[in-house]
Amino acid sequence: MMGLESREERVPWTLRQALVLILFINLFQLAISLVGKNYLDKVMDFNLLSLLDALLYIGGVYAFVRFKAKGGWVDLGLHTRKLLRSILAGTFTGFVTAITVLLAGYLMVRLIGEEPSAQQVQEVARQAQGLWQISLFLVIASLIVPIKEELVFRGFIYPAFRDRVGVTWGIILTAVFFSLVHGDLIRFIPLLIGGIALNIVYQRTGSLYSSIVAHGVWNGIMGVLAFWR
Numbered sequence: 001m002m003g004l005e006s007r008e009e010r011v012p013w014t015l016r017q018a019l020v021l022i023l024f025i026n027l028f029q030l031a032i033s034l035v036g037k038n039y040l041d042k043v044m045d046f047n048l049l050s051l052l053d054a055l056l057y058i059g060g061v062y063a064f065v066r067f068k069a070k071g072g073w074v075d076l077g078l079h080t081r082k083l084l085r086s087i088l089a090g091t092f093t094g095f096v097t098a099i100t101v102l103l104a105g106y107l108m109v110r111l112i113g114e115e116p117s118a119q120q121v122q123e124v125a126r127q128a129q130g131l132w133q134i135s136l137f138l139v140i141a142s143l144i145v146p147i148k149e150e151l152v153f154r155g156f157i158y159p160a161f162r163d164r165v166g167v168t169w170g171i172i173l174t175a176v177f178f179s180l181v182h183g184d185l186i187r188f189i190p191l192l193i194g195g196i197a198l199n200i201v202y203q204r205t206g207s208l209y210s211s212i213v214a215h216g217v218w219n220g221i222m223g224v225l226a227f228w229r
Contacts, residue, residue, distance in 0.1 A: 012069040015160040054148040076155035077208030086207035094217025142220035171199040
């Protein structure tokens, strides 16, 4: 992709290590989900499980980078260089991504001829009652989840793909992986578009804050819309 040539140094972990670690963490995450599956329709329990899930992934990735790869937060893209530029780029990307994903979703509905079933997170959002539950749900959706997913996909997995197959294929393959992990084949294309946009803004800025903000804006808009559907 023009203008996205990588000048970054190679990260101190391999693609194989990244994928194996995520698989290992995912097994623990699956266990947590199975234990809490009977409670996911309850707003507060859903939020608690989301927090535990985020801590598991963030803690697991950082522990590996810190102690196995001898790296740190900077290696995961968390630095303050050109922070304002990264935040502005992320904000713009988030709005554009939300609009594009909504449009792609609408076109998918027109193509298949029926509305897909509501996602579990949408069902949970509809059950939120009172300012406290709604506010906590939006914080989880627009802050906690973006931090977790961006640290994993953009900060950890994407650089490993980029080092292995180059920028263009790194962006595409990471987005495909991002879409598949969400386990929603009907929404695969919209998620793929969103994943590509997040990869591009991270590659352009070199700062994970840009993709975190973009993902947060995207999720925040979707979260607000979930209350009105």
